[in-house]
Amino acid sequence: MTTFTAHAAGDEACDLPDFYNSRFPSATLKCLGRTLYRSQEASDYACLLELDPDVISWRCITQPFVNHSPARKPRHRYVDFAVQKGDETLLVDIWRGTPEIITWLPGVAERLGYTYHPISIFDLNPTRIQNARDLVRYGGREAALGDRIRILAGLDEMGSLTLAECLGAVRDGAPMGSVANLILRGMLEVDLDEKLLDPDTIVRRARS
Template sequence: MTTGTAHSADDEVCISPHYRPRFPHSTLKCVGRPLYRSQQARDYACLLDLDPKVSAWRCMPQPIVNDSGARNPRHHYVDFAVETESEALLVDVRSPDAGIVSWIARLAEKQGYRYQVVSLSEFGGGPRLQNARDLIRYAGYGAPLGDRIRILAVLEEMGTLTLAECLSVVRESKPMPTIAMMILMGILEVDLDEALLGPETVVRRAAK
């Protein structure tokens, strides 16, 4: 099942006014318009883009409507439909005490999804989120072939480089966007969880 099947309506008038573009505006794996109902949801999407298990995600600015047949059926907004290598998820970015909307969980399962609630306290700690935000702003930037070859050739010889050393190798384009995009493309590898990215961050060629 694709993320699109989780939409309850396609009409633009159904889009909640709370959903809007938020910084950083670039995305890597988003399908459709990137509209978010909170900055916390936008931050979580940065992590989705850098999660190798996630193949695609879609914002959900239309409500999910309870199919109970009631005259005035309940509706609920979730943040994302996410496709991973093993399952499809409907993700709600909410406060820890908000709880699970039981009928959403049942409806999600009926449509082939697992309903998941996540909170900022679960993903906001440590440097990974800030590193993801810093990198994803460069999504879509073109890393020229010549610069890619230069960096990979030096890494082949040296094994590792610092981030500052990688920047000095770039000749044909802007250094930071080029290195960032090579990380996002899975060509280069850095530890996003150890510390904030800086001059001494160790850069490796990603495992083949």
């Protein structure tokens, strides 16, 4: 598999297309390399990647894929992410509307070891996106050992707790940051799709 890395800060930063921006989220657990996004939609999708248990790692791609053809000006396409899952590596292309058919790109991606995966942001659950954004804001926090043990022990005893009860079990750190960190690290799970997170949201141990 061919990998792409974001340009490092410094002299090379000026080589980046001006539609790439270093925006939220920047504190991530699964991203390899610098976080640079083409759009707000791409940054929203990055939050979903952070909370997808099937995603091992992901990286932002800032180099275009080029159609290797004899044309004087071969066509090219900027995409958003290379996403590593357990059994496949995806080349994820986020679209604001219905994805256009780019006949040459899937073949180029395949030769580089990727499966091309275009996604319309409008096909995604907006509630899940908002919940993911809210949790990823705590990506730079850590849960203290004592807090982690108290929450996990409570879940072992009760089977589930509310989000408010989990926050109440935190004594050594910041309550929301600690619980969010455990969710982001895949130790706890909550329903991100049905409604926005609230005090009554049910929290369980993540399934292994």
